[in-house]
Amino acid sequence: MKLWHCSGARSLRPLWALEEMALEYEVEILPFPPRMFEREYLKVNSLGTVPYFVDGDTEMTESTGICQYLVDRYQRYDFGLQPSHPEYGAYLNWLHHSDATLTFPQTIAMRYYFLEPTPEKQAVADDYSKWYISRLRRLDRHLESHEYLVDNRFTIADIAIGYALYLGRALKLDGQYKPQTAAYLQRLMDRPGFKRADEQGEPLSLPGAE
Template structure:
């Protein structure tokens, strides 16, 4: 039995989503954040890295969203949500799988600088962060022109990786996508997937600890 150690409002909702897509049975262990919005000590004790998500499969303890998604997809899904090296869209798949870390690095830098980067025109770090944020999102919006998915014409792990940044980060001061029509259309389309809707009800930002 796979165990998902789910930290409330965290990237571990990606793992629940993947398992729902695969139709794989799993157990969810829920951890609430503290009043400081940080992970509680008992969650930090799960893995040396002390970060969500954390998943246990047998004796194997896994962390890092992208690594867990690939692991589950290949071990339990025959790799159907990945792109193989010999396929045409392999480079796009790799790129968008790892794009998310760049976006999140800017998000955390933005939070550390007080949130409003434009209010600090003389701060070189703030100016750099603002420029990167705008270019990342503009690039994504341009790329999604006429596309429904990130890697070719089918749903992949890259789409699972992307959605958290576009739907959850804005709830905590991240950049809104309201002025990005192609991104909005993409999010609306992916959000219609039954597995996504079920996973968000179970472990998404608006979910609560099950009874």
């Protein structure tokens, strides 16, 4: 298995999953964003995005999908749920919620705050930042009475959602997190698997984020 990764990018999800599962893998660290600073990478992944993941003949580009693949392909249900589990629907919903609902508005904000900043785009970024925070309502409510998202244990659903919260922290939006949500993120960041994944590569540096 090989994973192409940029520190702090969505590729942190599968890297974190690989570390938690103690699977053997190779990682190639790229500058962010790779399509701008590592043009040769386009020959590997024509999208120029990370993650890019190969496992034999399998090629994948979606961070949460790779996490689910690892659970199912390698039968690592100690980090996931099987379809027969009563919370399987909730598990899938959190996995897809992580990108479709949470990471999407963050990427727009990141692009217009840091990568293509103009006064006009700043207003758009402000709107998407507010949208992201408002979309945490369901998670905030769930964490009032749960330590983890499903089955009272850590799963890749927590990796998927946890990364979105972590990216929000990089975007300096975490000051608006509810106490239970901030505590949940810290709990995830305290895991050795997260620390091993997060320390690979130079820290994500966004222009103007200091």
